[in-house]
Amino acid sequence: MNYSIKYNIDHIADEYYIMLDKNERDVRRELSEGMKEEKKDWTVSSPSHVVRNxxxxxxxxxxxxVNDEKFLSILNKYDTQVKKFVWCYIRFEKPDGSRYWISEEDAVKMKNELENNESIFTVSIDYINDQ
Known part of the structure; x- marks a missing residue:
């Protein structure tokens, strides 16, 4: 099956992330306190949108x-880095440029295989053909 991949898609809002070990409560606490002190919202994620990896x-x-010195100093203190997401859009194409429609079973299988890669946090399926 032919496909094309577009990456660094600019219509996705979330561009940056930090990765914290589940035991790094001090970092989370200090970030939370810093947000209150600075009266700024440094994180985009609510607890329900945090991805476990x-x-x-x-x-x-x-x-x-990412542009706040206090935020960056807290991360630096704990040797934590801000990273940039790479958003990818994969489109399955026929030679004439039209789309292949894949079955739900195939889409779920691909999603599961991709999410087993430690570099991939999440996969969402844009369209599933109910066959």
Missing amino acids: GDSYVITVSEQA
């Missing part, structure tokens, strides 16, 4: 935080 949590971070 093995023993770590992926927390989306606002662009405001």
Whole structure:
């Protein structure tokens, strides 16, 4: 099956993240206290949107935080880095440029295989053909 991949898609809002070990409560506490002190919202994720990746949590971070010296000093203190998401869009194409429609079973199988890769946090399916 032919496909094309577009990456660094610019219509996705969340661009930055930090990854914290599940036991790094001090970092989370200090970030929370710093947000209250600075009256700024550094994280984008509510607890329900934090992605668990093995023993770590992926927390989306606002662009405001990436440019905030206090936020960056807290991360530096705990040797934690801000990273940038790479968003990818994969489109399955026929040679004439039209789309292949894949079955739900195939889409779920691909999703599960991709999410087993430690570099991939989440996969969402844009369209599933109910066959």
